[in-house]
Amino acid sequence: MNVTHDSDPEETREWLEALKAAVASGGRDRGLFLLTQLEQQAQQLGVVAHVMPYSAYQNTVPLAEQAVHPGDVALEERLTAIMRWNALAMVVRNGLRGVGDTKWILGITVFATVCIIVFNLVVDIVYAWFDPRIRLS
Numbered sequence: 001m002n003v004t005h006d007s008d009p010e011e012t013r014e015w016l017e018a019l020k021a022a023v024a025s026g027g028r029d030r031g032l033f034l035l036t037q038l039e040q041q042a043q044q045l046g047v048v049a050h051v052m053p054y055s056a057y058q059n060t061v062p063l064a065e066q067a068v069h070p071g072d073v074a075l076e077e078r079l080t081a082i083m084r085w086n087a088l089a090m091v092v093r094n095g096l097r098g099v100g101d102t103k104w105i106l107g108i109t110v111f112a113t114v115c116i117i118v119f120n121l122v123v124d125i126v127y128a129w130f131d132p133r134i135r136l137s
Helices: 009-044 073-097 102-130
Strands: none
Touching: 073 102
8 A cells, every 4th residue: 555645635634634723722632642542543443554663562551550669779770780790700701711702702892892993983084084064183
């Protein structure tokens, strides 16, 4: 189906005018509510937009019914950060000892990082050279 061709421009104009009138009288919240209702109805009718949702995950529990998190979120985030650093330290330590494939992983990571930095530098210099709005100083 070709969605770029409007088979009924008058109907399209009426829908757009109705949306403008709803927003003018009820505000942005009313317009957002109407669009949400239209989207839900379209999904029930099997009309699928080409744009995928941000995530396939949809929480089915309303926010008001969700239980309060029993733990300390700040403490948990701090512990997670410590564990990440600990894992990084273990990889580096094993790389320095030459244990397993860690030295190869570290070498490839360092090489890739250097390549990215050099590539970005070259692109910046070439871009500045060709773009008259940017001066090399």
